[in-house]
Amino acid sequence: MDWLANFIVKHRVKIGVVFGIALIISFLLMPKVKVNYDLSEYITDDEPAKHALTTVREEFGMQGFAQLMLNDVTLIEAKNVKDKIAAVDGVDMVLWLDDECDVYQPIAFISEDLLKDYYKDGSALMDILFEEDEYSTKTDAAIGEIRKIIPENSDLIGSAVDNKEARDAIKTEVAFIMAILVPIVIVILMLTTTSWFSPILFMAVIGLSIFLNMGSNVIFDNVSFITYSIVAALQLAVSMDYSVFMLHQFEEEKKTGKSLEEAMVNTIKKSSLSILSSAMTTIAGFLALSFMSFGIGKDMGFVFAKGILLSLLCVIFVMPYLILKFDKQIQKTSHKPLLPSFEKFAIVLQKLRYVIVAVILICIIPAYVAQRNNEFLYGASSFSGGEGSAIYASEQEIIKKFGRNNMLVLLVPRGDYVSEKQLADDLEDMRVVKKVQTLVNSVPEGMPDSFVPQSAYEKFRTKNYTRYLIYVRTSEESELAFEVLDELNEVIGRYYSDYELTGVTPITRDIKNAIESDYNVVNLVSLFAVMVILFFTFRSLLLPILLIAVIEIGVFINMAVPYFMGTSLMFLCYMIVSCIQLGATIDYAILMTNNYLINREKYDKKKAVIEAIKHTTPAVLTSGSILFMASFLLKTCSSVHAVSVMGSLIERGTLLSVVLVLALLPPLLCWFDKAIEKSIIRKKE
Numbered sequence: 001m002d003w004l005a006n007f008i009v010k011h012r013v014k015i016g017v018v019f020g021i022a023l024i025i026s027f028l029l030m031p032k033v034k035v036n037y038d039l040s041e042y043i044t045d046d047e048p049a050k051h052a053l054t055t056v057r058e059e060f061g062m063q064g065f066a067q068l069m070l071n072d073v074t075l076i077e078a079k080n081v082k083d084k085i086a087a088v089d090g091v092d093m094v095l096w097l098d099d100e101c102d103v104y105q106p107i108a109f110i111s112e113d114l115l116k117d118y119y120k121d122g123s124a125l126m127d128i129l130f131e132e133d134e135y136s137t138k139t140d141a142a143i144g145e146i147r148k149i150i151p152e153n154s155d156l157i158g159s160a161v162d163n164k165e166a167r168d169a170i171k172t173e174v175a176f177i178m179a180i181l182v183p184i185v186i187v188i189l190m191l192t193t194t195s196w197f198s199p200i201l202f203m204a205v206i207g208l209s210i211f212l213n214m215g216s217n218v219i220f221d222n223v224s225f226i227t228y229s230i231v232a233a234l235q236l237a238v239s240m241d242y243s244v245f246m247l248h249q250f251e252e253e254k255k256t257g258k259s260l261e262e263a264m265v266n267t268i269k270k271s272s273l274s275i276l277s278s279a280m281t282t283i284a285g286f287l288a289l290s291f292m293s294f295g296i297g298k299d300m301g302f303v304f305a306k307g308i309l310l311s312l313l314c315v316i317f318v319m320p321y322l323i324l325k326f327d328k329q330i331q332k333t334s335h336k337p338l339l340p341s342f343e344k345f346a347i348v349l350q351k352l353r354y355v356i357v358a359v360i361l362i363c364i365i366p367a368y369v370a371q372r373n374n375e376f377l378y379g380a381s382s383f384s385g386g387e388g389s390a391i392y393a394s395e396q397e398i399i400k401k402f403g404r405n406n407m408l409v410l411l412v413p414r415g416d417y418v419s420e421k422q423l424a425d426d427l428e429d430m431r432v433v434k435k436v437q438t439l440v441n442s443v444p445e446g447m448p449d450s451f452v453p454q455s456a457y458e459k460f461r462t463k464n465y466t467r468y469l470i471y472v473r474t475s476e477e478s479e480l481a482f483e484v485l486d487e488l489n490e491v492i493g494r495y496y497s498d499y500e501l502t503g504v505t506p507i508t509r510d511i512k513n514a515i516e517s518d519y520n521v522v523n524l525v526s527l528f529a530v531m532v533i534l535f536f537t538f539r540s541l542l543l544p545i546l547l548i549a550v551i552e553i554g555v556f557i558n559m560a561v562p563y564f565m566g567t568s569l570m571f572l573c574y575m576i577v578s579c580i581q582l583g584a585t586i587d588y589a590i591l592m593t594n595n596y597l598i599n600r601e602k603y604d605k606k607k608a609v610i611e612a613i614k615h616t617t618p619a620v621l622t623s624g625s626i627l628f629m630a631s632f633l634l635k636t637c638s639s640v641h642a643v644s645v646m647g648s649l650i651e652r653g654t655l656l657s658v659v660l661v662l663a664l665l666p667p668l669l670c671w672f673d674k675a676i677e678k679s680i681i682r683k684k685e
Contacts, residue, residue, distance in 0.1 A: 005268035012321035026215025034222035037163050040507050042295030049506035059462045064134030064160030069398050070124045071153045075103045078124035084149050090142030095127040125402045134160035155394035169639045177633045184629050192622040196333040201322045202243040209314040213307040224299045229643045237630035238584045239311035241623050242275045246319050264320050277537045278587045279312040281530050285583015288526030292518040346613035353667040371559035376571040379477045379508030408503035410468040412496045419495045432484050437469040476504040526579050542679035547589040550665045554656035555581050577649040585657035592616045596669045605673045609666045624658040
């Protein structure tokens with residue numbers, strides 16, 4: 001490290017210029033980074049529903065879907081609104097009661113079976129299909145026009161609406177969250193460091209790394225909206241420690257009487273390995289996600305790992321330049337430590353160690369069992385419009401009046417019109433099927449293709465396939481929905497051996513199958529990678545096991561909370577946050593262990609534990625507070641349900657990790673003191 005440290009100090013200005021140019025380039029590249037809102041893009045092409053989706057796009061183009069409930073309207077008023085919506089640019093068709101009967105006749109003459117699906121208690125329910133998919137700007141604009149047409153008390157839901165809401169929200173929420181988080185972090189750092197000015201330097205370095213990460217995302221085809229929403233806040237929270245540690249080491253080196261440049265060379269040599277070890281455990285946790293077959297894991301894993309790596313590089317190469325340049329300002333604004341001594345706190349924890357460990361041991365087995373038995377959600381429908389949102393409220397209103405309405409798309413080989421008709425009849429006879437839209441039941445029976453209006457023909461037939469739109473009375477994701485999917489496959493299989501069936505439910509089942517098989521792989525990879533890094537850090541076989549066990553207990557308890565609260569949990573969030581909690585908070589355990597081993601050389605094990613808690617608590621509280629606040633803001637400020645849930649899980653996970661590192665790890669280090677000593681592989685002199 002000697003040559004690197006000397007190089008950095010000697011050429012610090014040139015290095016600063018290089019990073020400044022990189023920052024300008026990143027600003028120019030950031031608008032070119034594409035954000036992907038389509039989770040189906042991350043499913044492998046050989047999954048049945050994904051293959052069917054590709055075929056639908058090739059044959060008919062992919063259409064966005066929305067559902068509209070007009071409230072307090074007559075049949076005639078609803079018809080007028082429908083006609084206006086159908087004329088909106090980007091809308092392909094609007095399906096409603098007037099497609100089945102004459103709505104200008106007295107309502108008493110209309111069949112109850114028809115009315116129950118389209119008009120009830122003054123409310124009219126319509127299905128809207130757009131010309132393009134729910135991710136297109138044309139569909140976005142069409143939804144905007146529809147909102148201008150419909151009364152304010154209307155309820156508009158569906159995948160196209162979900163995606164527009166998510167896009168509109170994310171554009172503003174990421175900047176809003178960071179605008180709140182940055183001053184909060186600065187205040188935390190001012191209270192927990194010994195200079196009013198140094199937090200500005202810390203934020204400058206981490207801010208540089210965040211912008212470099214955002215701009216360099218252009219190397220990917222796109223980044224998922226989930227990644228884009230949380231990466232900046234978590235990168236700031238997780239990597240802030242690196243800068244703090246370097247400045248603290250520099251202050252210690254200056255006390256030896258060395259010149260500023262000599263002190264900085266020594267600082268880089270002594271701090272780089274510790275910072276690298278801390279960063280590598282975090283990177284390992286994120287990179288484990290890239291082993292998922294569900295592609296969003298690679299998306300998140302690579303972007304997060306790249307962000308931490310850039311934070312590491314910025315701290316090692318840029319922070320020395322800023323510290324040396326602004327050393328006078330740091331000294332002029334120095335102040336006494338504002339945090340109290342944590343010696344009494346350490347003594348209390350030491351006295352309560354048996355009670356604390358007993359309570360935690362009692363919790364471990366129930367927590368482990370509970371977190372494995374959560375009610376999990378897997379599909380895109382669970383990622384937006386969560387409870388408390390306007391979309392969720394509208395969805396509940398529609399379900400209350402008309403029940404559930406889940407649309408599936410079926411393609412069968414064109415040509416056998418008798419089978420097409422029989423299949424349509426059999427599908428409509430199914431108890432859970434609300435309605436079926438296809439060519440054979442949309443035109444008079446026996447009408448030749450040449451007599452069918454071109455607009456109707458193109459909606460349901462190509463030279464290769466006939467399309468069915470099947471509406472079932474289930475949610476998009478539930479055990480019942482998956483059972484109905486099996487029933488549909490059985491009925492369709494009586495007529496066709498080669499067909500394509502897709503929709504939110506089939507896509508969700510593909511995601512479920514992919515993610516469930518991913519969990520064990522990702523978990524084992526993250527544990528193994530972190531364990532290897534810890535082994536080389538401490539040169540011990542036992543310490544990695546103890547440290548990982550402490551953090552994993554926190555993961556189990558964190559993920560058990562939804563089970564005991566009786567709430568469902570997105571499986572993808574469960575996987576991702578498990579890796580994040582391990583990778584981001586294992587640093588707390590590393591710091592506690594380092595302090596214990598250092599103090600163990602001077603004191604007996606009980607005194608070493610007290611000193612370790614005393615010296616570790618301020619750093620852990622600082623880092624934990626920043627990660628906690630970042631997660632809290634994601635939870636409270638994001639209208640995207642998946643982001644809010646992740647924020648909640650990371651927030652609780654951070655708190656648990658802090659408590660366990662301060663309360664559980666020290667007694668374990670003390671009790672396993674002799675075993676730890678024997679397990680350390682000493683370097684040969």
